[in-house]
Amino acid sequence: EVQVLESGGGLVQPGGSLRLSCAASGFTFFSHAMTWVRQAPGKGLDWVSSTSGTGGTTYYADSVKGRFTISRDNSKNSLYLQMNSLRVEDTAMYYCARGHGSLTTAELDYWGRGTLVTVSS
Amino acid sequence: QSVLTQPPSVSEAPRQRVTISCSGASSNIGNNPVNWYQQLPGKAPQLLIYDDALLPSGVSDRFSGSKSGTSASLAISGLQSEDEADYYCAAWDDRLNGWVFGGGTKLTVL
Numbered sequence: 001e002v003q004v005l006e007s008g009g010g011l012v013q014p015g016g017s018l019r020l021s022c023a024a025s026g027f028t029f030f031s032h033a034m035t036w037v038r039q040a041p042g043k044g045l046d047w048v049s050s051t052s053g054t055g056g057t058t059y060y061a062d063s064v065k066g067r068f069t070i071s072r073d074n075s076k077n078s079l080y081l082q083m084n085s086l087r088v089e090d091t092a093m094y095y096c097a098r099g100h101g102s103l104t105t106a107e108l109d110y111w112g113r114g115t116l117v118t119v120s121s
Numbered sequence: 122q123s124v125l126t127q128p129p130s131v132s133e134a135p136r137q138r139v140t141i142s143c144s145g146a147s148s149n150i151g152n153n154p155v156n157w158y159q160q161l162p163g164k165a166p167q168l169l170i171y172d173d174a175l176l177p178s179g180v181s182d183r184f185s186g187s188k189s190g191t192s193a194s195l196a197i198s199g200l201q202s203e204d205e206a207d208y209y210c211a212a213w214d215d216r217l218n219g220w221v222f223g224g225g226t227k228l229t230v231l
Contacts, residue, residue, distance in 0.1 A: 035220065037166075044123060045158070045166065045209050047220035059218045095165055105213040107156045107171040108220075114165055 002026040002110045004079075004096045009115030016086050020115060022079040022096030030054065030074040033099030035108055036081050038092035038117075046092070049081065053102030064090075086119045093117075124149065125210050127223035134231045138198040141226045143210030145191050149221050153213045155193040157186055160207045160225075169208070170195060202230050 008020040022034070036048040049070040051058045058070050069082040079096055093116050097108035126144040133139040143155065157170035168177050170186035173193065185196045193212075197204055210223040 044225040045222045109168045111165045
């Protein structure tokens, strides 16, 4: 059974840092692109970042470029999102989602339950 | 403001049919497949339609998708109360090099 499970969310002050993790199981991890999508309370879905199966290609939304870093460890079947210089507007539920194939353009076919990040003083 | 445009809400009676529109541009819908996601209250999104019109395994054939030019539509027939959810369209954007989503449409089954 395909599963992705996020962790690492919490309360952090503006300007602080947080590292999210996503543990994957039930599929050949390196064969799939992975993506982070967030959802602010009561708002819609907002793409954050994607990485190809090998991790050699990464993309970021303009709103997080230079502050967030996506990475993956295919030996550990894990995806990460290092978030620095956090802002109040980064407050959201962060979802990890699997791409159907190795390219970042493949549809997001499995989503985790999310981990909540709250940026507040 | 979302890159893809959806109506904020739609409503229809049980057993009827409803459509949700999604409007984009040549850099996203016009050049890449459209996917639709269903988000039930308090739950994570789940893939409903991919490649414009294909259904993942386990998704009811009451759901269907279509695309023409830079617009796409999701149709739900035989509406049931359990279809009440938020629906999002999405496509890869070649200019932004990322996923773009619609703002979401809240479906109410009257």
